[in-house]
Amino acid sequence: MKDFAALLDxxxxxxxxxxxxxxxxDYFRRTPDPDRGWAxxxxxxxxDFPNAKAGAIRDLAREQADEVLFxxxxxxxxxxxxxxxxxxxxxxxxxxxRLAGVVEALRRAGRTEVRGLVSGWLDGxxxxxxxxxxxxxxxxxxxxxxxxxxxxxxxxxxxxAVEEIEEVWHAVEPPYGxxxxxxxxxxxxxxxxxxxxxxxxxxxxxxEEGVALDPADxxxxxxxxxxxxxxxxxxxxxxxxxxxxxxxSAAFPDVLDAMGFxxxxxxxxxxxxxxxxxxxxxASFNALQQRLNRKxxxxxMLAAHPAYxxxxxxxxxxxxxxxDLPLEKxxxxxxxxxxxxxxxxxxxxxxxxxxxxxxxxxxxxxARRLGREGLMLKRRDSRYExxxxxxxxxxxxxxxxxxxxxxxxAQRGHGRRSSFYSDYTFGVWRGGELVPVGKAYFGFTDEExxxxxxxxRNHTLNRFGPVRxxxxxxxxxxxxxSIHPSPRHKSGLAMxxxxxxxxxxxxxxxxxxxxxxxxxxx
Amino acid sequence: MAxxxxxxxxxxxxxxxxxxxxxxxxxxxxxxxxxxxxxxxADHARPGNRRVLATPETLAIMRARYGEAAARQAQPLGYGExxxxxxxxxxxxxxxxxxxxxxxxxxxxxxxxVVSGDYKRRRDPTCPAFEPVACDVFVTEATFALPVFRHPxxxxxxxxxxxxxxxxxxxxxxxxxxxxxxxxxxxxxxxxAGWDRPLYLHGALRALCDLYEAHGIGLGPLEPVAGRDRAAxxxxxxxxxxxSLTDRWSRRLPDPVTAMASGWMRVRQxxxxxxxxxxxxxxxxxxxxxxxxxLEEVGAPEVWVTHGREEALVHWAAGRGIRARxxxxxxxxxxxx
Numbered sequence: 001m002k003d004f005a006a007l008l009d010x011x012x013x014x015x016x017x018x019x020x021x022x023x024x025x026d027y028f029r030r031t032p033d034p035d036r037g038w039a040x041x042x043x044x045x046x047x048d049f050p051n052a053k054a055g056a057i058r059d060l061a062r063e064q065a066d067e068v069l070f071x072x073x074x075x076x077x078x079x080x081x082x083x084x085x086x087x088x089x090x091x092x093x094x095x096x097x098r099l100a101g102v103v104e105a106l107r108r109a110g111r112t113e114v115r116g117l118v119s120g121w122l123d124g125x126x127x128x129x130x131x132x133x134x135x136x137x138x139x140x141x142x143x144x145x146x147x148x149x150x151x152x153x154x155x156x157x158x159x160x161a162v163e164e165i166e167e168v169w170h171a172v173e174p175p176y177g178x179x180x181x182x183x184x185x186x187x188x189x190x191x192x193x194x195x196x197x198x199x200x201x202x203x204x205x206x207x208e209e210g211v212a213l214d215p216a217d218x219x220x221x222x223x224x225x226x227x228x229x230x231x232x233x234x235x236x237x238x239x240x241x242x243x244x245x246x247x248x249s250a251a252f253p254d255v256l257d258a259m260g261f262x263x264x265x266x267x268x269x270x271x272x273x274x275x276x277x278x279x280x281x282x283a284s285f286n287a288l289q290q291r292l293n294r295k296x297x298x299x300x301m302l303a304a305h306p307a308y309x310x311x312x313x314x315x316x317x318x319x320x321x322x323x324d325l326p327l328e329k330x331x332x333x334x335x336x337x338x339x340x341x342x343x344x345x346x347x348x349x350x351x352x353x354x355x356x357x358x359x360x361x362x363x364x365x366x367a368r369r370l371g372r373e374g375l376m377l378k379r380r381d382s383r384y385e386x387x388x389x390x391x392x393x394x395x396x397x398x399x400x401x402x403x404x405x406x407x408x409x410a411q412r413g414h415g416r417r418s419s420f421y422s423d424y425t426f427g428v429w430r431g432g433e434l435v436p437v438g439k440a441y442f443g444f445t446d447e448e449x450x451x452x453x454x455x456x457r458n459h460t461l462n463r464f465g466p467v468r469x470x471x472x473x474x475x476x477x478x479x480x481x482s483i484h485p486s487p488r489h490k491s492g493l494a495m496x497x498x499x500x501x502x503x504x505x506x507x508x509x510x511x512x513x514x515x516x517x518x519x520x521x522x
Numbered sequence: 523m524a525x526x527x528x529x530x531x532x533x534x535x536x537x538x539x540x541x542x543x544x545x546x547x548x549x550x551x552x553x554x555x556x557x558x559x560x561x562x563x564a565d566h567a568r569p570g571n572r573r574v575l576a577t578p579e580t581l582a583i584m585r586a587r588y589g590e591a592a593a594r595q596a597q598p599l600g601y602g603e604x605x606x607x608x609x610x611x612x613x614x615x616x617x618x619x620x621x622x623x624x625x626x627x628x629x630x631x632x633x634x635x636v637v638s639g640d641y642k643r644r645r646d647p648t649c650p651a652f653e654p655v656a657c658d659v660f661v662t663e664a665t666f667a668l669p670v671f672r673h674p675x676x677x678x679x680x681x682x683x684x685x686x687x688x689x690x691x692x693x694x695x696x697x698x699x700x701x702x703x704x705x706x707x708x709x710x711x712x713x714x715a716g717w718d719r720p721l722y723l724h725g726a727l728r729a730l731c732d733l734y735e736a737h738g739i740g741l742g743p744l745e746p747v748a749g750r751d752r753a754a755x756x757x758x759x760x761x762x763x764x765x766s767l768t769d770r771w772s773r774r775l776p777d778p779v780t781a782m783a784s785g786w787m788r789v790r791q792x793x794x795x796x797x798x799x800x801x802x803x804x805x806x807x808x809x810x811x812x813x814x815x816x817l818e819e820v821g822a823p824e825v826w827v828t829h830g831r832e833e834a835l836v837h838w839a840a841g842r843g844i845r846a847r848x849x850x851x852x853x854x855x856x857x858x859x
Contacts, residue, residue: 006682012790013799019690026689065669066841072834073670077789086670086788126674127788416777418768418797465795466768 001125003031004039004099005132011143015414020145024153037175038103040154042136044147046174049106052114052137057084060119064088081138085122085130094124100175102133148244158183163200163386166245170197196232198241199264199315199323200386204376204393212357213394218377219327220352220360223395224310225285225373226270227292231309231346233259234316240269251294254307254345261341264316265334266384267349271305281371282308285496286484308345311338312376315384323384330384367398373481374398400479401521402501404512406434407474410456412466413441420449421456421468424500426476427491430515434472435491437518438480443499452503475504475512483521493518528659528824531610531630532637534849539637539661541628544607546575548626548637558612560639561623562587562702575599577614579622579737583702586733601650617641618652619806620703621734627655635659636820642805643812644676647710648703648739652816660822661849664830665807666785673785673809679802680711686779686800687757694755695800696778698764701727703806705761706734708783709741711804712759720745722755724762724771752776768797785809814838 007027014020024043028036041047061084062070070087077083105117118137122130135141151169155162160183171192172179181187229248230241238259240249249256255269270282271291282288283305291297291305314334315323322330331351338348352375354360360375367374374397382392405426413422423441427434444452455474462469479501486494493515533540538550547554553570560566560576562583567576574581574593578600584592599605601624604613609631614624619640626637636657643652666673687695699705705727712721720743723731731741747760755775766772767780785805786792793801808816817825817839824845827835832848839846 010686010800013793013801015799019799022689068837069669069834072831072837073668076668076831077670078791082790083670086672089672127672412768412797414797415799418780419770419772466797 001097001099001102001121001129001133003027004035004042005125005129007039008132008135008141008143009128011145015144016416017149019415020149021153021156024145024150025157028154028157033177033180034175035099037177037180038099040150040176041103041174042141043145043150046147047103047136048139049109049114049137051109051111052106052118053111056115057081057118057134057138060084060115060122061087081134082131085127085134088122088127088130090126091123094120096124096126096129097121102136103175106137146244147246151245154183164189166198166200168192168197169245170239170241170247171195193319194235196234196237196239196264198230198232198239198245198247200245201228201230201243201266202313202382202384202386202393203388204378204395205388205390207377207394207396213360213377215354215356215360217380219331219380220354220363221312221349221376221378222352222367222370222372223374223376223397224268224270224282224349225371226268226282226288226310229255229267229269229309230315231255231259231265231267231311232316233261233263235262251291251297252307253297254302255309258309258343258345260343261337262318263314263337265309265311265337265346266313266315267309267311267346269307269309271307274304274306284371284484285482306345308347310347310349312349313384326381326383327378328380364396364398372398397481400481400497400501401483403428403437403478403480403518403521404475404504404507405437405478406472406509406512407456407470407476408434408436408472410452410468410470417449420453422449422453424452424476426478428513428515428518430491435515436489437491437493437515438478438495438498440476440478440498440500443479443501444503448503473509475507475509476500477502477504483518485522491515491518493522526631526633528633528635531633532628532635532659539849541610541630543630544610544612544628546607546610546612547571549639556607558614558626559584560617560626560637561620563620563640566639573597575605575612577601577622577624580624581622582733582737583622583730586729615653615655616650618643618646618649621649621706621737621739623649623703625652625655627657633658635661636822637661638663638816640665640807641816642808643816644673646707646806647714648707648734654816654819657820657822659824659826660817660820661826661828662813662817662835663807664813664827664832664835666805666809667813667827667831667835669810669834671785671788671809672811673788673805674803676711676804677715679783679804680708680715683712683759683781683800683802684715684717686781687759690779691757692776694758694760694775694778696760696762696767696772696775696780697802698767698780698782698784698796698798699727699761700784700806701763702730704783704804706731706739706741707806708761708802708804709744710739713742717759718742719758722747722750722758722760724760724766726763726766727761747774764796817844818842 010023064087074083151165152162155165168190172190178190182189228243232239238256240252242248271288273283314330364375377394379392405428408427409425410421411423413420425436425439427436459471460468478498480495480498482496484494531542537552539548547557549566550557556573557571558575562580567584569588569591572594575597578598581596599614601616604611611629613627617623617625617639628635634657636655640663641652699708722745779799781800782798783802783804787801787803825839827848836846
C-alpha cells in the first residue's frame with residue numbers, strides 16, 4: 001500500500017504526460033504481483049467495492065477528533081477524505097496493509113464488516129497511505145490518469161506495443177496475472193479468440209493544405225460529428241468501445257440492442273433529434289454530449305437522445321479477420337453484412353460521389369452547412385492498420401470559425417510552462433463590457449509565447465494567485481470548431497476546441513467582435 | 523505586589539508585546555527604543571530599533587540582512603545568560619527554530635512569563651534543541667495549530683527527493699526553501715542522506731549559508747547557479763527561495779521538477795496552488811503534537827496564543843483546564859517558512 005500511495009501522491013502533483021508515464025512504468029516494473037495488477041485495475045476504473053460507502057468513512061472521521069477541532073480542520077483542508085487521513089493517528093504496532101490484502105478483503109467483505117476493516121488499516125498507515133486508501137475505497141481516484149494512459153504506461157514498462165495490450169485488455173481480469181506474465185516474457189499472450197475484445201482503431205492524418213488527391217484512388221465519406229466507436233459482438237457477448245478502448249456499453253443499451261450480429265464494426269456514434277426522427281441528419285454534438293461519460297442511462301435520456309451508429313468499416317465477420325483485405329473489399333463485405341443483419345439504428349456511411357478534386361473540395365465546403373465535421377479520404381487499397389499510418393487515411397475538417405476577442409486574464413501554465421503566462425481567457429463586447437467566451441493555451445509558437453508572457457507581465461492590472469488580470473488591449477484572432485449555448489458561462493456561450501489563430505498586435509480592442517456576432521454562429 | 527496580573531506587566535500594543543517595567547518590546551513590528559528579538563526571520567526581526575537584545579547568532583543574521591540598520595546598539599546575550607533590566611530579569615533559552623532562535627524568559631515580581639517566539643521540538647542539525655521552561659504564562663505560536671498538521675519524519679521527505687532525482691536523471695530538481703533556516707537545515711538533511719555532490723544555490727541564499735558555515739555548521743560543497751550551462755543541471759539539486767520557483771529565473775534549468783520544503787505542503791490544496799510537483803513536508807514550526815506536548819510540559823496555568831490558527835489551540839487548552847486566550851498581534855504572516 002505504501003508504494004501505491006506514493007505513486008498516487010506523485011501522480012496528483014505531476015502535470016506532464018511524460019512524467020506520469022515514467023512514474024507509472026517504474027511502478028509496474030518494480031511492484032510484485034498481484035499488487036501491481038490491483039493498482040492497474042484501480043487506475044483503469046475496473047475496481048468496485050459495492051459494500052464500501054462514503055458515509056461509513058465520514059462517521060469514522062468524526063470519531064477521530066472532537067467536534068470543534070474536526071470542524072476547524074475540515075474547514076481548513078476542504079476535502080473530507082484528506083481531512084480524515086490527516087486527523088487519523090497511526091497506532092504503533094498496527095501493521096500497514098498490502099494493497100492486494102486491502103482489495104481482496106474489500107471484495108469479500110459484507111456491508112457490516114467494512115467499517116472494522118477500514119479502521120484497522122487506517123491505524124497501520126501513514127497520512128499519505130490513509131489518503132490513498134480512502135480514495136481507493138470511495139472510488140474515483142481523480143488523479144489525472146485515464147485508463148488509456150495507464151495502458152500506455154504498461155506498454156512502456158515492458159517495451160510492448162500498446163495496440164497489443166489493447167487487443168487483449170477486455171479479455172483479461174484483475175489482477176491481470178496472465179497479462180503481466182505475458183508482458184514480462186513468462187507466459188503466453190492471453191487468448192482473445194471468441195471474445196468481444198477491442199481492436200485498435202485505424203486513424204487518419206489531417207490533410208495538408210494545398211494537397212489534391214485523385215478520387216479514383218480514394219474513397220470519400222463524410223466525417224460525422226459524433227464520437228468514433230467500435231461495435232464488437234462475439235459468441236453472444238456485445239460491447240461498445242470508445243476510441244481510447246474504454247468499454248462504454250453500459251451507457252448505450254440502445255446501441256447494444258441493435259447489435260444482433262457476430263463481428264466487429266467501426267463507426268460513428270450519433271444521436272437523433274426525437275422531434276425529427278425521419279431526418280438523415282443527427283442532432284448536434286451538444287445533444288450527444290448529454291449521453292457521454294455516464295455509467296448508466298435513464299429511460300428519459302434514452303427517449304430524449306436516442307443513439308445510433310453510422311458504420312464505416314468492418315474488421316471481423318464472425319470469426320473471419322478482414323483487416324488485411326483492401327478497403328474496397330471490406331466495404332463490399334460491410335454492405336453485404338449490413339444487408340444480412342440490418343437494423344435501423346446501424347446505418348451505412350454513404351460513399352460520396354465526386355468525380356474529380358474540385359467536386360471533393362465543393363463537398364468539403366458544404367460540410368459546415370450540413371452539420372458534418374468534414375470529409376474522410378481513405379485509400380481504396382488500404383488495409384486496416386492500427387494507429388496512424390502515413391498516406392493511407394486523411395481527414396479534411398471543415399474550416400474553423402473565427403472571432404476577434406480581447407485578452408482578459410492570463411494564467412501560469414504547468415510543468416515546462418510554469419514560469420510562463422500561457423493560458424489565456426478572452427472575451428468579446430456586450431455593450432460596453434467584455435464577457436469571457438473561451439480559454440485557450442495553444443496555437444502560438446514558443447517565440448510568441450515568450451512575447452505574450454512579457455506583454456502580460458507589463459500590462460497587469462490585478463493578480464489573483466497564479467492568475468493576472470490584464471489591460472483590455474490585446475486582440476486574439478481565435479479559431480474554434482463550433483460554438484454552443486452554455487448556461488455555465490457568463491457570456492452564455494462556450495466554444496469547442498478554441499485556439500489562438502493569430503495575435504493581432506495591430507488591432508485596437510474596441511474593434512474586436514461583439515457577442516451578437518458569436519451568437520449568430522451557434 | 524499582591525493582585526498583580528501578568529497582563530499588567532506584559533501588554534499587547536500596536537508595536538507588539540511590551541514589557542512595561544523594563545520598557546522592552548519583544549519582536550516589535552515598528553522601530554522602538556529597546557527591543558529583544560527572538561530570531562532573525564523578517565516578521566520578527568525588523569530594522570531600525572535603537573537598542574537590540576538578542577543572541578549573538580541572531581544579531582549576526584540581522585547585520586547580514588540589514589547592515590547598519592540592524593541596531594544602533596546591539597547587545598548580545600548568550601543562551602542561559604541573564605540580564606537585569608530595572609525590575610525585570612531577562613534570559614534567552616534555545617527555541618529550536620533556526621540558528622540563534624530563542625525563547626525570552628521574563629521574570630518580574632515573582633512571576634515568570636516565557637515568550638517562545640517560533641519553535642519546534644524535533645531535531646534540527648543546525649541549531650540547539652528547544653528547552654522547556656516551567657512558567658506562569660507561556661506565550662506560544664500557533665502556525666500549525668490544527669490536528670491535521672502532524673509533520674512526517676524529515677528523513678523520509680529527503681528520501682523522496684533523492685528517489686525522484688534517480689527517477690528523472692535528465693531533469694533538475696529545484697527545491698524552494700526559505701533562505702534563513704530552512705535552506706540550511708535541508709542542506710544538512712540532504713548531506714545526512716548521503717548526497718555529497720555539490721548543491722546549487724540561487725544567489726539570494728548564498729550569504730546566509732556562508733553565515734551558517736562561519737558558525738560552524740558545515741554544509742558541504744555549494745555552487746552558484748549563475749554562469750553554468752542548462753545541461754549541467756541535469757540530475758542535480760538546486761535550492762532557491764520559494765518566490766523564485768515559478769519566476770523567470772527558473773527558465774535557466776532543464777525542465778525542472780519543482781519541489782518545496784514547507785509544513786504547508788501537508789495540505790494538497792496549498793501545494794497545488796504553488797504549482798509544486800514534489801511537496802516536501804519539512805517545517806521549522808511545531809506541529810499539533812509538538813504544540814500540545816509543549817503546553818503540557820511547561821505546565822503553565824495560563825497560555826497566550828499568537829499568530830496562526832489560535833482558535834483550535836485555545837479550544838484544546840481550555841479543555842484541559844488551562845486559561846488560554848488569543849493575542850491578536852499584527853504584522854505576523856504565514857511566512858513561506
